[in-house]
Amino acid sequence: MKHHAEYxxxxxxxxxxxxxxxxxxxxxxxxxxxxxGGHTHAISxxxxxxxxxxxxxxxxxxxxPVCVLPIGRLDMAIAxxxxxxxxxxCYGDTLRVPGSEGNSLQKARAxxxxxxxxxxxxxxxxxxEQSPSADxxxxxxxxxxxTPPTAHLLLETQRRGLNQVSVLCNHVLTPAAIRAILEDSxxxxxxxxxxxPAHVSVVIGSSPYTPLASDFQMPIVIAGFxxxxxxxxxxxxIHQVNEDRHAVENEYTRAVVPEGNQRALMxxxxxxxxxxxxxxxxxxxxxxxxxxxxSSFASWDAESRYDLAYQAVADHKACECAAILRGQKxxxxxxxxxxxxxxxxxLGACMVSSEGACAAHFTYGRNLRNFR
Amino acid sequence: MCLAVPCKVTxxxxxxxxxxxxxxLKKDISLAFVGPVDVGSYVILHVGYxxxxxxxxxxxxxxxxxxxxxxxxxx
Amino acid sequence: xxxxIAGAITLAHGAGGRASHQLIQEIFLFxxxxxxxxxxxxxxxxxxxxxxxxxxxxxxxxxAHVVTPLEFPGGDIGRLAVNGTINDLAMMGASPRYLTAxxxxxxxxxxxxxxxxxxxxxxxxxxxxVPVVAGDTKVVERGKGDGIFITTSGFxxxxxxIQCGGCRAKPGDAVLVSGTLGDHAMALMAExxxxxxxxxxxSDTAALHGLVADILTPRPAAVHVLRxxxxxxxxxxxxxxxxxxxxxxxxxxxxxxxxxxxxxAAELLGLDPLYLANEGKVIVICExxxxxxxxxxxxEHPLGQQSSRxxxxxxxxxxxxxxxTRWGGRRLVDWLMGELLPRIC
Numbered sequence: 001m002k003h004h005a006e007y008x009x010x011x012x013x014x015x016x017x018x019x020x021x022x023x024x025x026x027x028x029x030x031x032x033x034x035x036x037g038g039h040t041h042a043i044s045x046x047x048x049x050x051x052x053x054x055x056x057x058x059x060x061x062x063x064x065p066v067c068v069l070p071i072g073r074l075d076m077a078i079a080x081x082x083x084x085x086x087x088x089x090c091y092g093d094t095l096r097v098p099g100s101e102g103n104s105l106q107k108a109r110a111x112x113x114x115x116x117x118x119x120x121x122x123x124x125x126x127x128x129e130q131s132p133s134a135d136x137x138x139x140x141x142x143x144x145x146x147t148p149p150t151a152h153l154l155l156e157t158q159r160r161g162l163n164q165v166s167v168l169c170n171h172v173l174t175p176a177a178i179r180a181i182l183e184d185s186x187x188x189x190x191x192x193x194x195x196x197p198a199h200v201s202v203v204i205g206s207s208p209y210t211p212l213a214s215d216f217q218m219p220i221v222i223a224g225f226x227x228x229x230x231x232x233x234x235x236x237x238i239h240q241v242n243e244d245r246h247a248v249e250n251e252y253t254r255a256v257v258p259e260g261n262q263r264a265l266m267x268x269x270x271x272x273x274x275x276x277x278x279x280x281x282x283x284x285x286x287x288x289x290x291x292x293x294x295s296s297f298a299s300w301d302a303e304s305r306y307d308l309a310y311q312a313v314a315d316h317k318a319c320e321c322a323a324i325l326r327g328q329k330x331x332x333x334x335x336x337x338x339x340x341x342x343x344x345x346x347l348g349a350c351m352v353s354s355e356g357a358c359a360a361h362f363t364y365g366r367n368l369r370n371f372r
Numbered sequence: 373m374c375l376a377v378p379c380k381v382t383x384x385x386x387x388x389x390x391x392x393x394x395x396x397l398k399k400d401i402s403l404a405f406v407g408p409v410d411v412g413s414y415v416i417l418h419v420g421y422x423x424x425x426x427x428x429x430x431x432x433x434x435x436x437x438x439x440x441x442x443x444x445x446x447x
Numbered sequence: 448x449x450x451x452i453a454g455a456i457t458l459a460h461g462a463g464g465r466a467s468h469q470l471i472q473e474i475f476l477f478x479x480x481x482x483x484x485x486x487x488x489x490x491x492x493x494x495x496x497x498x499x500x501x502x503x504x505x506x507x508x509x510x511a512h513v514v515t516p517l518e519f520p521g522g523d524i525g526r527l528a529v530n531g532t533i534n535d536l537a538m539m540g541a542s543p544r545y546l547t548a549x550x551x552x553x554x555x556x557x558x559x560x561x562x563x564x565x566x567x568x569x570x571x572x573x574x575x576x577v578p579v580v581a582g583d584t585k586v587v588e589r590g591k592g593d594g595i596f597i598t599t600s601g602f603x604x605x606x607x608x609i610q611c612g613g614c615r616a617k618p619g620d621a622v623l624v625s626g627t628l629g630d631h632a633m634a635l636m637a638e639x640x641x642x643x644x645x646x647x648x649x650s651d652t653a654a655l656h657g658l659v660a661d662i663l664t665p666r667p668a669a670v671h672v673l674r675x676x677x678x679x680x681x682x683x684x685x686x687x688x689x690x691x692x693x694x695x696x697x698x699x700x701x702x703x704x705x706x707x708x709x710x711x712a713a714e715l716l717g718l719d720p721l722y723l724a725n726e727g728k729v730i731v732i733c734e735x736x737x738x739x740x741x742x743x744x745x746x747e748h749p750l751g752q753q754s755s756r757x758x759x760x761x762x763x764x765x766x767x768x769x770x771x772t773r774w775g776g777r778r779l780v781d782w783l784m785g786e787l788l789p790r791i792c
Contacts, residue, residue, distance in 0.1 A: 375791055394708075395708050396644070397711040398642075
């Protein structure tokens with residue numbers, strides 16, 4: 001696969017790993033957080049943990065939009081799905097996530113709700129055209145990578161006058177979340193660097209990270225999605241730490257430019273505005289971290305159209321996700337990890353999707369001694 | 373988050389869409405966020421949309437970096 | 448001259464009267480007809496065991512099939528049903544001899560579609576040399592079925608000296624697979640997810656008893672486990688065997704045979720190929736010393752041309768399945784959690 005296989009070359013990986021092993025200062029620890037759930041998944045799937053020096057710790061961040069979706073917001077989607085005449089469209093990732101009382105979109109479907117999994121937001125338009133009398137609701141989740149498709153859906157819906165379509169918007173913003181994590185990390189244990197998300201950065205560019213690097217004296221390296229990209233980014237972070245630098249560096253130059261994707265950003269600005277605050281499961285409320293649909297698109301905003309009250313739902317008492325998402329604790333530190341809380345029966349955010357720190361550890365590494 | 377894959381544009385389609393190809397697999401996607409692209413260029417595909425265009429020169433530079441590691445002396 | 452097949456299944460077809468009789472004559476007996484079925488009795492009297500099968504034992508297996516869509520690139524529910532049960536018998540090391548088939552048909556099902564499915568079953572049964580000797584049909588009201596449900600049962604003859612089973616894997620054994628993974632699952636997912644395979648990707652549905660016979664001769668004792676990685680994929684089958692045999696199984700990612708376009712499709716949808724269903728592949732666990740010769744024989748068979756040695760069995764106190772990634776990293780290969788769903792994240 002072009003632009004794919006080359007970034008998985010085992011020989012090149014050996015070289016980067018050798019350089020990583022040569023570059024680390026044996027007298028100290030390096031704690032790097034990879035923000036993006038996709039990176040967490042790639043690291044686990046490719047077994048990168050066991051290959052790094054033992055003093056390089058990878059901390060899994062909260063960049064998994066399914067994991068951080070508050071239970072209360074999922075409950076709203078389930079309630080909508082159960083309304084007669086509604087077709088609820090969602091991405092596959094959200095189908096099995098448990099809401100309150102063990103409900104889920106999949107269970108709603110078993111009870112007769114019309115829940116349809118879509119691969120792309122654009123399929124919502126096709127479904128609406130095929131079922132003109134139904135109320136078609138799109139359960140939108142995701143970071144800035146997934147937001148432009150929802151913006152496009154709303155713009156097209158407006159253009160075609162498809163009044164039966166609406167969107168329940170749960171899009172969240174990466175820089176605000178990173179800021180919240182870095183603020184927490186000042187209380188310790190301290191992070192030494194951040195591996196920045198690949199595809200969020202394709203959309204927002206590398207420039208939004210600059211104030212974060214300087215405000216928190218934090219090295220940030222934006223990494224591509226492939227294992228070699230991740231290893232190279234770790235090497236670049238190690239160099240920054242060794243040289244006491246705190247810059248934003250871009251390893252994913254083939255896809256990320258400082259100004260990002262202007263077309264995507266414009267479409268997003270046209271359709272969405274920033275919420276003053278938005279709740280993140282495990283992290284609590286974060287300022288300026290979520291998007292809501294602008295009043296000019298209110299006709300297609302499921303939150304305006306339907307009488308939906310948001311009710312916060314607390315996580316299980318024993319759940320340590322709040323600390324794990326901030327990198328302060330590890331999955332094995334949680335009393336319910338692997339017992340009451342498993343990917344089949346998730347109690348908290350980190351277990352809910354295959355990219356969450358706990359799910360990744362459980363699925364890929366729970367029997368490996370070096371797995372972190 | 374954000375499972376996205378680089379794919380080659382093999383055909384431009386009406387309504388800002390294109391057919392892309394990935395190792396023999398083809399898919400029709402939206403180019404709404406990348407504007408006009410050339411057939412043969414690579415785009416980053418996420419949930420049915422191209423969210424960015426791959427810069428082949430930068431790609432070469434990145435790959436060259438991995439090669440160089442052998443040549444460079446360790447720090 | 449056969450009457451043109453048109454119209455749809457009605458509740459009358461399930462009532463047992465004239466319409467039922469006509470349906471059986473015109474579609475089922477037309478395609479599947481053989482001396483056993485032609486008797487028209489409630490059961491089939493099977494041929495006596497052949498001379499020389501002393502010590503041989505009957506093996507039986509049953510399978511229910513509920514696939515959607517009913518027709519897909521490379522096959523249909525009928526073909527899947529026949530091959531599926533033949534394969535269940537083959538995985539025991541038995542030579543498949545007879546099949547039975549029971550159909551639950553939904554009111555409104557197109558008769559032309561039913562005709563195609565039954566014709567396809569007949570062709571699959573004929574190609575495999577395994578007749579359908581008894582059958583049944585029922586009709587349910589519209590909305591109470593998914594078009595067609597098929598349950599097939601099979602009878603096979605297990606020659607003496609063959610003992611394959613999930614509990615027989617031993618530390619030191621080699622793990623082989625007969626060909627490319629994930630083809631069936633992706634062929635079914637293609638249309639639903641807007642994936643275009645050109646040339647079209649076909650399901651790998653196939654009757655494996657011929658390949659299995661080649662694997663077992665000349666030294667059946669060397670073959671410890673045979674299993675086809677259907678629903679849940681290779682990962683599920685290996686976990687089952689590891690648990691049954693109380694062993695560890697380690698596989699090597701770079702040895703897994705896969706079509707590049709299937710790998711690409713799995714990447715695109717965020718699916719792990721280890722969990723994708725196959726309908727025409729077999730996992731073989733055998734003594735390491737015999738692995739090379741078995742592989743050679745497999746590769747000579749049309750259904751095993753891309754056979755590959757993918758791993759080994761190890762001793763352990765707690766059964767697990769692990770995979771060595773392309774650069775020596777290691778990851779657990781766990782049981783499938785829930786169902787396999789495409790991801791965006």
